[in-house]
Amino acid sequence: MSQYLPPEETEFQYVSNDLSNIPQEVSGASRTYFQDVKRRFVHNKVAMVSFFLLILIVLIAFVGPFFVPTDPNTQNVLFANLPPKLGNLNIPGLNGMQTVGGKTINAYQAAHVPHGTYYLFGTDYLGRDLFARILYGTRLSIIVAIVATLLDLLIGVPYGIISGLASERVDTFLQRVIEIISSVPDLIVVILLLIVLKPGLTSIIIAIAFTGWITMARLIRAQVFKLKQNEYVLASETLGESKWKISIRHLLPNLSSTIIIQTMFSIPTAIFFEAFLSFIGIGIPAPSASLGTLMNDGQKAFHFLPYQMWIPAIILSLIMITTNLLGDGMRDAFDPQSD
Amino acid sequence: MTKYILKRLFYLVLTLLIIASITFFMMKGLPGTPYTNQNKMSPTQLAALNQKYGFNKPLFEQYLMYMNNLVHGDLGTSFQFNNEPVTQLIGDHIGPSMQLGLQAMILGSLLGIVFGSIAAIKKNTWIDSLTTIVSILGLSIPSFVLAVLLQYYLGYKLHWFPVALWHGFSSSILPTLALAAFPLASIARYMRTEMVDVLNSDYIELAKAKGDASWQVIVKHALRNSLIPIITVVGPMAVTIMTGSMVVESIFSIPGIGDQFVQSILTNDYPTIMGLTLFYSFLMVVVILIVDILYGIIDPRIRLGKGGKA
Numbered sequence: 001m002s003q004y005l006p007p008e009e010t011e012f013q014y015v016s017n018d019l020s021n022i023p024q025e026v027s028g029a030s031r032t033y034f035q036d037v038k039r040r041f042v043h044n045k046v047a048m049v050s051f052f053l054l055i056l057i058v059l060i061a062f063v064g065p066f067f068v069p070t071d072p073n074t075q076n077v078l079f080a081n082l083p084p085k086l087g088n089l090n091i092p093g094l095n096g097m098q099t100v101g102g103k104t105i106n107a108y109q110a111a112h113v114p115h116g117t118y119y120l121f122g123t124d125y126l127g128r129d130l131f132a133r134i135l136y137g138t139r140l141s142i143i144v145a146i147v148a149t150l151l152d153l154l155i156g157v158p159y160g161i162i163s164g165l166a167s168e169r170v171d172t173f174l175q176r177v178i179e180i181i182s183s184v185p186d187l188i189v190v191i192l193l194l195i196v197l198k199p200g201l202t203s204i205i206i207a208i209a210f211t212g213w214i215t216m217a218r219l220i221r222a223q224v225f226k227l228k229q230n231e232y233v234l235a236s237e238t239l240g241e242s243k244w245k246i247s248i249r250h251l252l253p254n255l256s257s258t259i260i261i262q263t264m265f266s267i268p269t270a271i272f273f274e275a276f277l278s279f280i281g282i283g284i285p286a287p288s289a290s291l292g293t294l295m296n297d298g299q300k301a302f303h304f305l306p307y308q309m310w311i312p313a314i315i316l317s318l319i320m321i322t323t324n325l326l327g328d329g330m331r332d333a334f335d336p337q338s339d
Numbered sequence: 340m341t342k343y344i345l346k347r348l349f350y351l352v353l354t355l356l357i358i359a360s361i362t363f364f365m366m367k368g369l370p371g372t373p374y375t376n377q378n379k380m381s382p383t384q385l386a387a388l389n390q391k392y393g394f395n396k397p398l399f400e401q402y403l404m405y406m407n408n409l410v411h412g413d414l415g416t417s418f419q420f421n422n423e424p425v426t427q428l429i430g431d432h433i434g435p436s437m438q439l440g441l442q443a444m445i446l447g448s449l450l451g452i453v454f455g456s457i458a459a460i461k462k463n464t465w466i467d468s469l470t471t472i473v474s475i476l477g478l479s480i481p482s483f484v485l486a487v488l489l490q491y492y493l494g495y496k497l498h499w500f501p502v503a504l505w506h507g508f509s510s511s512i513l514p515t516l517a518l519a520a521f522p523l524a525s526i527a528r529y530m531r532t533e534m535v536d537v538l539n540s541d542y543i544e545l546a547k548a549k550g551d552a553s554w555q556v557i558v559k560h561a562l563r564n565s566l567i568p569i570i571t572v573v574g575p576m577a578v579t580i581m582t583g584s585m586v587v588e589s590i591f592s593i594p595g596i597g598d599q600f601v602q603s604i605l606t607n608d609y610p611t612i613m614g615l616t617l618f619y620s621f622l623m624v625v626v627i628l629i630v631d632i633l634y635g636i637i638d639p640r641i642r643l644g645k646g647g648k649a
Contacts, residue, residue, distance in 0.1 A: 183354050183627075184620045185582040191604060192616060196365050272481055279483055280586050280601050299487055299590070306491065313484045320479035328475075 037257075040333040047329020050322040057319060061138040070132040122307055130294075130308065137289035138315055144205055144290070145270035151209035152216050152266050157259060159213065160220025161247045164228065171221075178214055186211040190273055191282065199285050208273045216262050223258050227251055257334040264327035268320045275316055291316045344632065351624045356406070358620050359613070363405055366609045367398060414617065415610035419603070425614035429596055435505055436588065436595035440581040442515040447522030447580075448573055454523070455530025456562060462535060470527060477524025483586045486517035490590060505593045514587045521583070522576055529572055533565035540564075567638050574630035578623045 031039070041047060122130050163174040181189065190207045197203035227233065227250075236246050271291075277283035278292025279299075286293070291312045298309030396404070408415065414425035423431075458470035490513060493499045501510045537543065538561055546556045585597030592598075596615060603611035 180354050180357055183624050184358055184616060185578055185623055187579075187582045187585075188616050188619050191600075192362065192365060192612070195604060195612070268479065275481060276483065276586060280589065280604075282604060295484070295487075309487060313487075317480045317484065320481070321475060324475055324479050 037333045041329060044329045044332060046325055047333070050325040050329065054319070054322040054326060057138065057315070057322070058142060061135060061142055064135040065132075065139065068132050068135060070129045122305075130311065133289040133294060134291075134312060134315065137291050137294050137312065138319075140201075140284065140288065141271055141274055141291045141316070142319070144201070144208070144274045145267050148205045148208040148212060148270040148273075149263055149266040151205065152212040153259065153263060155209070156213035156216025156262075157220055157255070160217040161224055161251060161255075163217065164221040164224025165243050165247060165251075175221075178217060181211070182214055187273075187276070190277065194277060194282050199282070201284065201288075204274060204277065204283055207277075208270050212266050212270060216259075216266070219258055219262055220255060223255055224251060227254055261327060261331045261334060264323065264330050268323040268327075271316070271319055271323070291319075340635075344628075347628055347631070351628060354624055355617065355621060359406065359409055359617055360402070362613045362616050363402055366613055367401070409617075414614035417603070417611045418608045419606050419611075425610050428599060428611060429614065429618055432594055432596045432599050434595075435511075435593050436581055436584055436597055438511055439514050439518060439584050439587070439593070439595065440577060442511060443518035443580055443584075444522055444573065444577045446515060447519040448526055448569075450519075451523045451526025452530050452562075452566070452569070455527040456534050456557070456565070458527065458531045459534030459538060459565075460557065467531075470531065474524035474527045477520040478528075480520065482517050482521060482583055483590060485520055486514065486587045486590045489513045489517055502591075504591070510591070510593070514584070514591050514593060517587050518580055518584055522573075522580060525576065526569060526572065529569055530565060533568055534561060537561045537565045567634070570633060570637065571630055574626040575623065578619065578626055581622065582619055 159174065163171050166174070184192075189211050193207035193210055194203055197206060233246060233250055236250060241249075274283060274290060275292035275295065278290050279296045281296065283292050284290040294312040295309055295316070298305075298312060301308055405415070412426065414429075417423050417425050417428055454470050454473070458467045461467055490502055493513060495502055501513075504510060543556060543560055546560050547553070551559070582597070584595065585600050587593075588595040588598040589601050596618070599611065600615045602608070603615065
């Protein structure tokens with residue numbers, strides 16, 4: 001065909017008379033909804049970068065402790081408050097130098113640290129290795145956030161579905177309960193629960209989940225109200241399917257996008273709550289470390305040893321930023337009209 | 340309308356009473372007492388103190404007493420701070436918190452509305468992307484991290500503003516900035532979404548067709564209509580900002596109610612904890628009620644009290 005005219009000179013192409021050469025199959029297999037979502041998500045550069053960054057942080061936090069033999073809670077007061085140092089490299093900020101009273105000294109020599117021992121992120125006021133503490137702390141913060149978010153799901157989704165499907169009286173009652181809980185600001189609810197429950201990891205997770213499920217339940221209920229109008233729900237009702245089956249078979253798959261998006265946004269909220277509580281001193285009990293407790297410790301000496309707060313603050317902010325961006329990306333992927 | 344408001348007020352009082360009851364029984368179920376040095380006290384001393392605070396009475400009687408006092412506007416006596424009544428404690432410390440909350444909300448809302456509108460008008464340009472980045476940062480970086488950083492760089496290093504304490508307006512600048520980041524970011528995002536929607540609507544098209552200058556279209560038609568949903572977000576956010584200010588107040592050593600709340604948690608001062616919980620809840624429900632009423636007044640498409648709003 002191109003022997004008559006080079007194709008770039010016209011948008012049309014000459015087709016020969018021989019019909020057998022014309023490709024008959026114009027379309028490929030039709031894509032499912034989730035394939036569409038995936039395609040849109042993969043094309044979103046910001047979301048993909050956040051996704052891989054978050055995976056990297058999670059991997060380091062969970063695998064890192066196996067490779068770092070240092071115990072995060074071992075104290076060595078002689079080596080307290082050492083600045084960050086990486087081997088014998090002379091990089092500013094990573095060379096173990098410290099300015100004390102206007103003079104720059106080698107803090108490692110001053111503390112008689114044995115040759116070859118160095119702390120990548122320095123040490124805290126009790127001489128604990130901050131690198132190990134930050135690894136374990138990040139891991140703990142992520143665990144708290146993930147478990148709390150899963151609890152949000154487990155409570156919020158059934159609550160929302162029941163409220164949406166049940167009779168008006170039950171719905172009103174369930175909504176009143178939600179209204180009462182949300183009349184108290186979230187932070188106050190979490191703090192009150194923490195005062196009442198025994199201090200510890202479980203209490204923090206329960207306290208955070210206690211406020212978190214409400215948003216989920218509300219969104220699910222609204223969505224169920226919308227879905228209820230659909231013919232397929234009516235059809236299965238007419239065919240005599242139980243409400244239980246309808247919600248599992250027909251509603252749940254259609255709620256999945258709402259659930260996934262909201263779950264994504266619950267994680268940064270949970271991480272923030274944990275950090276906030278630990279920061280004001282009622283979160284993870286000592287000597288365990290979370291990003292919040294590390295910042296709380298670091299803040300006390302922030303004016304003189306800024307690295308002690310900088311590093312956990314940056315990691316916390318990075319996790320918050322990537323999870324938020326990931327949530328945005330997922331929302332755009334699931335619901336392209338939302339923008 | 341009046342009927343609707345009365346009904347809402349009834350529910351408001353009911354909600355507060357339920358919250359008061361729940362916090363009461365929660366606090367009573369706690370192990371330990373608020374007394375410091377309890378081990379050093381003799382049984383007689385303890386009994387005298389219990390008598391004074393009514394701890395020796397049956398639980399239900401204590402509850403009735405508490406609720407009775409509550410209805411009369413008495414939130415009990417703080418166990419610390421010189422046995423000050425909790426109401427007086429709140430009254431004495433509300434000033435700085437209110438000021439911080441309001442300043443942060445005003446600054447955050449104004450900037451958020453401006454940034455959000457500009458981002459929507461200049462959709463898909465670098466201005467839009469910049470606003471998105473700023474709002475993601477504002478949503479993601481916790482206020483207490485921002486507070487410490489501001490305190491260090493603008494206060495301690497550059498000496499532009501006081502590092503801590505509460506001496507007039509200049510002390511309020513840094514905490515206000517730290518608190519304003521979240522509402523700014525969040526309102527900018529809502530505003531952008533709303534504005535994009537409104538700019539695509541038929542009446543904007545019509546206004547343009549009529550030949551209105553483009554800034555007139557934006558200010559007169561687009562901005563006004565996009566602002567309506569923002570009102571619903573701003574109210575509850577203001578209360579959240581006030582509760583969030585507790586840690587910012589601690590960082591800057593500001594004698595506000597947030598700082599008092601943290602102190603009362605750390606010292607098991609139950610009456611203050613209960614009182615402040617109730618106070619914050621009161622703010623929340625009142626703000627939500629006001630927002631709902633305002634919403635009905637501003638937007639005639641919404642009819643209150645006809646079962647439309649769940």
